[in-house]
Amino acid sequence: MANPLSILLVEDEENLHDSLKLNLELEGYEVSSAFDGISAVKAVQNEYFDLIILDVMLPEMDGLTAMESIRLQNMDVPILVLSARNSSADRVLGLKKGADDYLTKPFDLEELLLRVQKLIDKSKKLQDKDTIGDTYSFGSNMVDFRAQEAVTKSGEKIQLSKKEAMLLKLLFENKNDVVTREKILQTVWGYNVYPTTRTIDNFILNFRKYFEDDSRNPRYFHSVRGVGYKYSE
Known part of the structure; x- marks a missing residue:
């Protein structure tokens, strides 16, 4: 419910x-x-x-x-x-x-x-932005939301946690738009009261490790200081 x-x-x-x-x-x-x-x-x-x-x-x-x-x-x-x-x-x-x-x-x-x-x-x-299908590809990466799996840039298949898959989906659906920290916590974690955590930062760091050619100079996953996070291609 x-x-x-x-x-x-x-x-x-x-x-x-x-x-x-x-x-x-x-x-x-x-x-x-x-x-x-x-x-x-x-x-x-x-x-x-x-x-x-x-x-x-x-x-x-x-x-x-x-x-x-x-x-x-x-x-x-x-x-x-x-x-x-x-x-x-x-x-x-x-x-x-x-x-x-x-x-x-x-x-x-x-x-x-x-x-x-x-x-x-x-x-x-x-x-409610345009929803995306069960799979999403970008660069040489592919995410399968239903199976909670991804194929990384190196061709390695990895398991994603439910929260990782939900966060990726939210970012992909809002491509090129900043998604606020509040919106992420509400949508992915279902919190009404925000915890003060670095949880989302850690998820973004993981995404960069999986999917970016150079995790220090990300092309896809960006943190927008004080506002939120953005996926862009």
């Missing part, structure tokens, strides 16, 4: 927060709570979320400032902004600062749930 989708709910008005949390959980979402902007930014640094619901009027750090900080570290997570301000200038500002959608208070609960579903669906569609 797939992991439940996770939502970060950032709302300091207690009654509204509790009501939204309950209703989202009834829809099957896993909900984490934050009651101010600073906690919201910290939560995004430590965990993976499929969506953020963010109120504008928050203590400590307002929602728009929090959103700017979140966008510096995560461009992909969909953000639905809630605001008591309903002028078009406020909406435009919210969207400019990085919101994917903007809902003014008071709002209809059904509408909120519908917008949440739509944002998550849209985000998932964008993330």
Whole structure:
């Protein structure tokens, strides 16, 4: 069974927060709570979320400032902004600062749930790149995902672990695009809370040993400092 989708709910008005949390959980979402902007930014640094619901009027750090900080570290997570301000200038500002959608208070609960579903669906569609077949060849290397085997540059056949095969597939499917560390940990390891490990680095080093002519000057497997990893041909 797939992991439940996770939502970060950032709302300091207690009654509204509790009501939204309950209703989202009834829809099957896993909900984490934050009651101010600073906690919201910290939560995004430590965990993976499929969506953020963010109120504008928050203590400590307002929602728009929090959103700017979140966008510096995560461009992909969909953000639905809630605001008591309903002028078009406020909406435009919210969207400019990085919101994917903007809902003014008071709002209809059904509408909120519908917008949440739509944002998550849209985000998932964008993330699901073209899938590749059971085998993939590059240079003189070949990977067989089903058999969890690879033929290396020297013609040697090696067994791959399940995680190695999954990581290779993810990198191949996102050819020439940087895949973030968070996305890799979420997709391959299924972590919601990120461990601070060098796990992925070690996998990339292994791939270079298997597949690169010169592992010190990689052609295929690249680390992009502070962001993630990239496969290119």
